[in-house]
Amino acid sequence: TVLAVVKLQHSWSQIFTGETITLRCEIQGGEGKVWKYEWTAPNTNSPPTSSEYRISRVSVSHSGDYRCRGSSDYLLTGWSDAFRLTVSYKPKAKLRADNTAVPVGGSVTLTCSVNPSSSSGWKYYWYRDEKSSEALTTQDAVFHSNGQISVSQEGLYRCRGGRGNPVYYTEDSQSVRIGKTVTASNRPVVTLYPNWSEIYRGETITVRCEIHGGDTEWDYEWETNSRIKAPNQNEYRIRSASSSNSGNYRCKGRMKSSQHKTTEWSDSVTLTVSDNKPRPVLTVSPSWLSPGASVTLNCEVEHPSAGWSFYWYKAVPDLSEKSSSYELLPDGSGTAQDSYIIHGQTHTAGYVCRAGRGDPEYHTDHSQPKFVWSAGQFDSL
Structure with a gap:
């Protein structure tokens, strides 16, 4: 069988x-014969009569089905199966950099x-x-490997692809x-002010990028x-924080006088x-009172080291409301110590504490009331 x-x-x-x-x-199976060729093709009234169909500067309108057949002496092949040519618009190269600044003594891969x-x-x-x-x-x-280079010089880089002969770009x-x-001596440091890595919804905190050394403006x-x-400023003041502010923070500096020169990234702070x-x-x-003994109150917050001051209250029952109001104890406002000593208590009484920190000050909820019991009656001022 002779097949085109x-x-x-x-x-x-x-x-x-x-x-x-x-x-x-x-022409498969037609070896040794001299063939004439016939083509059907889109977008042409005069297809070639040779075995090759060359299209210079192909366009989208050349897309379509191409068929050929051959004739030799008294032999005519059938039309070939259609070859479907699809021509797409000119592509654009894409450039990616693994870093936008060459590290000291290193390189960037493009x-x-x-x-x-x-x-x-x-x-x-x-x-x-x-x-x-x-x-x-x-x-x-x-x-x-094809498509990757490493560079250690600063500059504006671009690329393109090419193939074929003549080369098509x-x-x-x-x-x-x-x-x-x-230089590495200018590596920035991220600090938190106050230095609390865990804060609560509504607190205020500042994340700061500090670059030491020299009088360079960044x-x-x-x-x-x-x-x-x-x-993109050296300080980020978060007022009334929420969980949307949770995350890792790192920073770098870019010289005002030469925007291509940057520091390395700082370490991350969480x-x-x-x-x-x-x-x-x-x-x-104690929770049971001996006559003349002093009572020690302790107020414990989840993160005791992190800048809390403490407020101490007496719980005063309001029987008509079935609730208590809180009355600040003497010198019980904003103590640095997480303990408070009461001298000379003789009656049963309830106590409450809460903590605050920061500027503006953020307050915790009040603790549950705790009672110190005495054989006498309930202490009502």
């Missing part, structure tokens, strides 16, 4: 506008790709700075600015996985904002 087949003379199947392509008509990724056969060309049309060489960069990628990291950049993003308002636990000792 249309084949594309490229190792890639996805074709773009502007490329030069060649389709070939192969990756170039062509969309759609299913297209193949590309070689990549790299350029630095807008005016340059000279592709980078091994003197300018370290070339890795994609559109240039977007340019990416690669800066240089200044612009600041923050990176955080919290739901609310930090502004801020946790709890939605639960804390309630301290009050303990009284």
Whole structure:
């Protein structure tokens, strides 16, 4: 059986506008004969009569079905199966950088790709700075596997893909600015003011980026996985915090005088904002009163080291409301100590504490009342 087949003379199947392509008509089983060829093709009234159908600068209108057949002496093949040619619009290269600043003594890896990724056969060309049309060489960069290079010079980089003969180029990628990291001595530090890594909903806290050394003026950049993003200033004051502010915070500086020069990223600092308002636990000792003994109250907050001052109250029962009101004990406002001593109590009485911290001051809930019992009656002032 003699059979005509249309084949594309490229190792890639996805074709773009502007490329030069060649389709070939192969007569299988017709070896040794001299053949004349006939083609049917979209967008032409005068197809070639040779075995090759070459299209220079192919366009979208060349998309469609291509068939061929051959004749030799008295032999005529049938029409081949249709070869479906799809021509897509010119693709654009995409450039990705694993860092936007060259670390001290190091390099940045750039990756170039062509969309759609299913297209193949590309070689990549790299350029630095807008005016340059000279592709980078091994003197300018370290070339890795196809599509990746490492660079240690600052500049504005772009790339494009090319394939075929003559070479067909994609559109240039977007340019990416690669800066240089200044010396490690300028590495910033993130600090929390006050220095509480766990705070509560409604508290106020400042996240600060500090860069020591020299009198350089900096612009600041923050990176955080919290739901609310930090502004690009050296201080981020969070008023009335919520769980949306929870996350890791790190920062870097960018020189005002030379925007391509940056510090390294700081280490991350974790801020946790709890939605639960804390309630301290009050303990009284002793809980049964001996005549003339003093009573010690202890107020314990979940994170005792973190800047709390304490407020001490007597619970005064209101029998008509079946509730209590709280009356501040003498010198019981904002003590630094988490304990308070009562002298000379003779009657049964209830006590309550709460804690506060910060500026403006944030208060915990009141503790549950605790009672000191006496053989006498209930103490009502």
